[in-house]
Amino acid sequence: MLLFAARRLMLAVLVALTVSVICFFLLHLSGDLAQALAGSSSSASDVEAVRKAYGLDRPIIVQYLGWASRVLTGDLGQSYFFKEPVAKLIAERLPVTMVLGVCALVFAVALALPLGVVAALRPNSWIDRTALTISVLGQALPSFWFALMLIIVFGLTLRWLPISGSGTWQHLVLPSIALGYYATPAIMRLTRAGMIEVLASDYIRTARAKGLRAPSVLFKHALRNAVIPVVALAAVQFGFMLGGSIVIETVFALHGIGYLAWESIARADFPIVQAIVLILASVYVVLTFLADILNAFLDPRLRVG
């Protein structure tokens, strides 16, 4: 188990490192940063001055090493626009995104888990078919459009909920739904498949034969085992949600790191963009690492390889 964990940890670190290299080079190779910073109407000498001022005239390897070593000490650089440390700006906004992600995940699980269980109890019934239809429709729904339609229906027409900004819990309801629905199909399908498999297993028959009551069999014996892979999937989905929050935060004007990233891209404020990409990738790497460890802890067969 320890060996397995150590190998996975090494892989995770290596992935994070590679992501940082790719992001850094991608940003530097896909366009002229100095030109983007100086603006399109600037003269050639202005561009050169900007290039010198931000150290963009040094060899790219030197730039990367300088950036990476500073990142390791927790220094994410200075924002070009705010003239403040990137780490401070992100620390201010990160809680909003995290709360949004957790709320969205809670919504997704609260919707998907019961649907998956009910669908598994009566495969091919009308409930199962309805659940399947919901998941197929959900996967085709563009999240930004769904968010706008939620705003139109619940914010503008019914006036039940606020449509932008943050502050109260009501502000989080629509964004959480708009962000969370996308994860429901995957969670629901996995719950359903897991439950169907577990319900057909011998120990469930034994539990039933012992005369245990149906709810006890269902929740204590079946769901507990079926839910294991779902936990791992939910962790991965949470990582995707943080990445997807850029769209939702922009629609709802929620001041999290997604909105900050979008603003910074528009302002050519690349230290912030790089830092956010790196943070989101790291969160994803940590979550998949934990999910792997959890799975291997619960199922020793996975520890090989």
Add this chain to the structure above:
Amino acid sequence: MTLSTALAEAEARIAEPSPGALLRRRIFGHGGFLFGAIVVGLVLATALLAPLLAPHDPYAQDLTRRVVNPIWHADGTWRNPLGTDQLGRDYLSRLIYGARISLLIGVATMAISGAIGSALGVAAGYFGGRVDMAITFLITTRLAMPVVLVALAVVALAGGSLKVVILVLGFLLWDRFAVVTRSATMQVRNLDYIDAARAAGCSDLRVLASEILPNILNPLIVVATLEMAHAILLEAALSFLGLGVQPPLPSWGLMISEAKEYMFFSPWLIAVPGAALFLLVLAVNLLGDGVRDIAAPENRN
């Protein structure tokens, strides 16, 4: 064997439909596949025949007739069945031309990412060992990168255009192709006919192209449709955020973005292109699911 059982067997054989008939029966018995095929076919026809179908020029502005209501409103007219946008352009014509952009993005992205992903996946599955380790690492790394954010940043730097969006998405969305072709290749790698081809002196490249590839085509087609839907959704999201296809092109995502300010009084400006997007993505997804069910009905749950 008695005569009666032999007769029954013969009868069963006669009653068994031909493979072609079986396929037809499966296709027409699969509602999702039929729906998907019809909708995708209609959108494709709309895109190809856009100049014939569109009642107006999608770029022609008429500032005296801005945000005209569609036909289902009391003051709507057949001159602009879906009304006009904030610059007085005919919304139906823009919607029709927008189908071209979504389909082009979907198909072109799928071609690029499919080529990258299946080349990596097949190589990993076929050669195994170190090659597999390296490529698995690449896939893991790619999965860790937040797609929307990276795509936005690159498009912002390289300049938003149809070509850039296609290239960026093509180089970002190959992960599922690689994962699926890798495991599919691993399944067929050790089968007898692969050994036979190798024993007959075929080179690795020949084995890959003429033995492996045809046999992993089914899962490949399924991923291709799903990724096409994914690319269409992402393009719309990028254009919506202002860093994808640029105005005045009638991308559906861009149309929704431009209509945001009119959300309160003219919600149909948002509802119409979004519904088109939803329908197309749904149809492409159903088509993919249908292909999977029809090609391998024994796996159907």
